[in-house]
Amino acid sequence: MSGVIVTGPPKADREHVEAIARFGVATVHEAMGRTGLLGTRLRPIQQDTRVAGTAVTVLCRPGDNLMIHAAVEQCGEGDILVVAATSPSTDGMFGELFATALKRRGVRGLVIDAGVRDTAELRAMGFPVWAAAVSAQGTVKATPGSVNVPVVIGGRVVRPGDVILADDDGVVVVPRERARRAAEASEAREKKEAAARAAFLEGRLGLDRYGLRDTLTRLGVTWQPYDAHASSCDAAERDGAGS
The missing domain is CATH 3.50.30.40 (Ribonuclease E inhibitor RraA/RraA-like)
Known part of the structure; x- marks a missing residue:
């Protein structure tokens, strides 16, 4: 070398x-x-x-x-x-x-x-x-x-x-x-994050601010009350034990 x-x-x-x-x-x-x-x-x-x-x-x-x-x-x-x-x-x-x-x-x-x-x-x-x-x-x-x-x-x-x-x-x-473009893009991102920070300080959720509820739904994620979820889990365990 x-x-x-x-x-x-x-x-x-x-x-x-x-x-x-x-x-x-x-x-x-x-x-x-x-x-x-x-x-x-x-x-x-x-x-x-x-x-x-x-x-x-x-x-x-x-x-x-x-x-x-x-x-x-x-x-x-x-x-x-x-x-x-x-x-x-x-x-x-x-x-x-x-x-x-x-x-x-x-x-x-x-x-x-x-x-x-x-x-x-x-x-x-x-x-x-x-x-x-x-x-x-x-x-x-x-x-x-x-x-x-x-x-x-x-x-x-x-x-x-x-x-x-x-x-x-x-x-x-x-x-x-x-370098110049990176600095400009970083400043724009910082402003975007400042707006999100202010929203979170007011109690807003990222789920709503970023439209993530629709994303979860599209991916098949569901919301269930605890009792309903527990019942479905118990039923699944019974079915599994009987197979």
């Missing part, structure tokens, strides 16, 4: 990144047609934190963090480092020293489809991380990889410059050319 470090890739407009940052991962995922989630393996090491930024991508060999060192130079203000491995890995490839260097450069957080360590220190310094594992297992710096190339996490392609949004619910990627 040879490697390449790509410099100066195109990035989503900062204005669109900040617009997306106003919304949660679930909202953006739904607004984009239920796409973009990077799977369920990635979990936050902190709580009540949301970050958005442009991806600087890294492809490493498992158990080798050489290319993360190379990627630091390519990171800047408003970026999020996104690390994938060429095969499954849970080794602790990232820790407090990397975070110190990245925070100095204005990087907003890390998404890594592998392991992370020094989690207490990372939380204390306010550097957000979403990782597939937490492990004290160390790594080597011996094999080449690539920086700022497309990587795949959770079945989704992340390209350098795409928008990464992460919160307690997980991580979503927004293709850089769709």
Whole structure:
């Protein structure tokens, strides 16, 4: 495996990144047609934190963090480092020293489809991380990889410059050319949810607001008083016992 470090890739407009940052991962995922989630393996090491930024991508060999060192130079203000491995890995490839260097450069957080360590220190310094594992297992710096190339996490392609949004619910990627539309669609969805929230606070039911009673009827679901239901169940049990 040879490697390449790509410099100066195109990035989503900062204005669109900040617009997306106003919304949660679930909202953006739904607004984009239920796409973009990077799977369920990635979990936050902190709580009540949301970050958005442009991806600087890294492809490493498992158990080798050489290319993360190379990627630091390519990171800047408003970026999020996104690390994938060429095969499954849970080794602790990232820790407090990397975070110190990245925070100095204005990087907003890390998404890594592998392991992370020094989690207490990372939380204390306010550097957000979403990782597939937490492990004290160390790594080597011996094999080449690539920086700022497309990587795949959770079945989704992340390209350098795409928008990464992460919160307690997980991580979503927004293709850089769709960032403006994703922000607009997310705002529309948020307004729709606000109207539903107001209706629920007034006591309305989702069954009525969303027209779901007709859906249940069409699917053959019926409403029965308890006594009638209990009698029919008893009759069915008697018939079964007699067969």
